[in-house]
Amino acid sequence: MADVLRKVRQTIDRYELLAPGETVVVGVSGGPDSLCLLHILRRLSGEYDLKLHVAHLNHMIRGEEADADAAFVAELAKEWGLPATIEACDVPCLAREKKLALEEAARQARYGFLAQVARRVGARRIAVGHNADDQTETIIMHWLRGAGLAGLRGMLPKTDLAALRLEAAPGGEAPATEGLRLIRPLLEVTRAEIEAYCREHGLTPRFDRSNLDTTYFRNRLRHELIPYLETYNPNIREVVRRSARVIADDYEFLRSELEKAWPRIVVSESDKAIVFDLGQWRALHTSLQRSSLREAIRRLRRSLRNINWVHVEDALWALRTKPAGTQVTLPQGLMLSIGYETFIVAEEGHVELPRDAPLLFVESLPLAIPGVTELP
Template identity: 60%
Template sequence: MLDQVRATIAEHSMFAHGDTVVVAVSGGPDSLALLHALRALRDELRITLHVAHLNHQLRGAESDADAEFVANLAREWKLPATVEARDVAAFAREKRLSLEEAARHTRYAFLAEVARRVGARVIAVAHNADDQVETVLMHLLRGAGLAGLRGMLYEFVIRNSEFVIDNAITEKGITNDELRIARPLLDVTRSEIESYCKQNGLTPRFDRSNLDTTFFRNRLRHEVLPYLETLNPNLREVLRRTARVLADDYDFLLAQTREAYGQFAREDEGAITFALARWRGLHPALQRGTLRLAVQQLRNELRDVDWTHVEAARRVAMEKGAGAKATLPHGLMLVVGYDDFVVADATREPLLPDWPFLTVERIALPLPSVVELPGSEWVAVVERAASPLKVNDRWTALLDADKIEGELALRCRRAGDRFEPAGLAGHSKSLHEFMIDEKILSAARDRLPILVAGDRILWVCGWRVDERARVTQDTQDVLRVTIRRNWTRTSADERGK
């Protein structure tokens, strides 16, 4: 076993000369064998060891005895140790977590805390090859993509002593706020560990809760796997080999995902915006990957982000129009726009398109005039039109002046607004229904300028004029209304920078 541990450490460059390594020791066979092996290799590896044990306070006197065992062992082996207790059950109740999840969360937070106290950048944990088999099978049964089916990584990263995150999504390298977790026993089977303990006179503690088949992993270990091995005696090796193959496939796909993300995503103020048309041209695997990466970038977390969440969001971005939304885990929301879609905090104010908007209820428009839209860099220009009468700009409307009665104004929409959109042969339509049919973003509807004469709608700016005011071949007097950038103000602002 020692040779295999040495080879695994070397292959994955787990430790550097001079490292202080915090070793997570429960007192069971796996962690006891890990500590013994690292103690035997420490001079060769030029590392310093620090033992860490957390009493989860879940098994009463047995938990206390485990803690005492580890403390005594560390003293006997002349290793520094930190042995502490946490009320995991209370934490689970407070955070509404399962005991398994609460224990995991508390344990890694404790290990990170110990590492920072002793100046360590790496923590060694005792997951073994059989744990890997159970993890792959568990992910398969619960539903997972490549990221889950590749099983546990030889190394991963924790940040802020809060969340365990998947280092495969981030670039290699550890920041000052990151700690590496290493698994030196991941190529060693449970039977090899038990033999190693016997050969070296180690007497580990045994946790009876590992026999409790009400826990999903224990049921896999004691009931499901033995049955599956009657169908294929080499099942464990098959699953380990499959995990290694899928890990390579995942690494390749991840490289492609990062490239696509770099091309089509823009990070800005807690939101990630994707170029919609180009993103829709990606392979579905890359679409899912870029969405996962967006969650990772915003939350430093991919736990609980499963295929169903990502696929539902992907289909909304692929198939739905502006204003459509999809919920993502960790309080995130995907919102589709016209030319892009945004992944951001669900409570974040929606990003509005680069359109002219009103910040007041009504603005009078004399004829002729150039009127600034308050609080914006847009102006409304009202003038008599000269030939030729062509409009190539959505923010310009041509109207028959002889069919207009009342004072011109821009205003926001009002309850009960109706008009006769050009092209509907004089049929009346509610403004609310029109905006829905035209897929105008709901967040933009209340502030989109509406051109009126008195109370009659002449033009839903940027969309459609009223049939009764449109220019025909009989029109004699043409009114042109344009909403454009206030170039004078913009230029002045640029000069002032």
């Protein structure tokens, strides 16, 4: 389908996903999306002067079916003359060790593996096969879980891998993600268009039976909720994606305003604590007040993916109405403490010494009365 190729080329150019001469790691599960992605990038490799490297991770969840998927991808890469890295990770074991849900452990392992492969082959771009319907599902899923603007943007065509805040990879160590970009060239292409493309080009993707299992939250959205919403609005998928594009632009504007305000409202900052000027903070618009609190939590807890709405609202209300001495509990052992002219977000128990105040390291000091006593 020429239309799919045109859409992908348009996405690549509009969002500057690729640069000539780059090596790109392509995550290939063997399913329709990743197979279509690899086929299209292979067709465009001459036009964009790309070097492709196939990467596949066996999650060791589906037994022989997963082994067959890995063998399929290895054979496909060989047939198409592409280098490939095929590895396995015991995701159920990783989930137990890291105390993660199975879906989250699989996500961590998968992206950690792709980062490791990119480092080995000298790639700065990692391409994955998320499509337009995946985007709709992601946005609705985030909305149901109570996301803010950042979550309601859905997936971006281009993302710094470090923003995924990965804590684990095959081998159990946190992967090095700095300088790596995750790109999604199929983000404007629907699942139906991808399946039609595969049929037209004689591609025979693998079928993952777990995609039918509605005990997984995303699968319930895909097979039950979204079809139901389509009875109210047949165009609900596109409507949701359009809203996300508007939200993404609004979010970028809000981020730029926060970056301007940050030096004005922050008195001091370290990896343990951030001290704010209370008066300057109160002068901000409510939207920037919320954003600044979220940003402080994010900077002090970079591995935290979701910041609870209740934490932010409790802090917001306290800072507006409560007196000095008030403390508010924040996620992962953080505490907000209100002073007379400042407030601090820090680890619980952290003591922030006043600037330019005399520090006495003696139990007692006799005073000259009357007279002047020098402090040690």
